[in-house]
Amino acid sequence: MAKTDLNIPSLGDKFIDLRDSLPGDAYTWSWERPLSQINYLAIHHTGVENQTPSQIANSHITANGWGGIGYHFLIDKQGFVYYTGDISTARANVANLNEQVLGICLIGNFVSGEVPSQEQLDSTHKLCEFLISYSELSNVKSWDKVRGHTELPNQSTPCPGDNWPSWRIQIVEGVSLVFNTPSPNSKSQVDSLQTSLAYVNQQVFTLQEALQEKDKEIMELKKSQPEIARPKDATLTIVGALINLYKFLIPPGKEM
Ligand SMILES: [Zn+2]
Numbered sequence: 001m002a003k004t005d006l007n008i009p010s011l012g013d014k015f016i017d018l019r020d021s022l023p024g025d026a027y028t029w030s031w032e033r034p035l036s037q038i039n040y041l042a043i044h045h046t047g048v049e050n051q052t053p054s055q056i057a058n059s060h061i062t063a064n065g066w067g068g069i070g071y072h073f074l075i076d077k078q079g080f081v082y083y084t085g086d087i088s089t090a091r092a093n094v095a096n097l098n099e100q101v102l103g104i105c106l107i108g109n110f111v112s113g114e115v116p117s118q119e120q121l122d123s124t125h126k127l128c129e130f131l132i133s134y135s136e137l138s139n140v141k142s143w144d145k146v147r148g149h150t151e152l153p154n155q156s157t158p159c160p161g162d163n164w165p166s167w168r169i170q171i172v173e174g175v176s177l178v179f180n181t182p183s184p185n186s187k188s189q190v191d192s193l194q195t196s197l198a199y200v201n202q203q204v205f206t207l208q209e210a211l212q213e214k215d216k217e218i219m220e221l222k223k224s225q226p227e228i229a230r231p232k233d234a235t236l237t238i239v240g241a242l243i244n245l246y247k248f249l250i251p252p253g254k255e256m
Pocket of ligand 1: 043044045093149157159160
């Protein structure tokens, strides 16, 4: 019997340990393994909508004749993560490679345009993030260890569905980063750029006013001394160039 308890703070009460209550045996399998033997976090889909963890366990026991559920984790559409098979047991969810994987199964059938819910993806990201940081999983230390079932060596299955390439990124990057709000870092960068732009706008306005004043002075001088051709004021040339540069960089209508 193997018993590895997990505490995943990022999932809070969305992490539910079902090892004691599911049909079948969550703590024993044909063989146990050191956690260092695990090389991949294998992502699956059930291929069936709306199954409960108990129904999935029961089908593995009755239809497949196994001692318990084949997956280590199940994740439902509300983002609840169920711990179903102890990670120290090699269970049954891939062909000829079970001793090297942790099987993480998302409940649903992700074919023909169907994809996991945002809650489901967010929780999968948090679970994988925790497992990658879990020190005893010494060979699962980067996100490229997260593989769709079909991507593992010598598997002939479309699992976890034909849309997998489109939602894999949300597991790797995290849903909030990809879809919802900018990260605190990128938000502060935008704020900083907007402040800079407001400052530049103010400077240009001041320069335009100064230019208009100088124009008036020139007109006055020309009126009083029409016969004298005066060389252009160097200051005005610089101010004019700055304004042209500003107009070039920020055409009308493109201001933030
Ligand atoms: Zn699979």
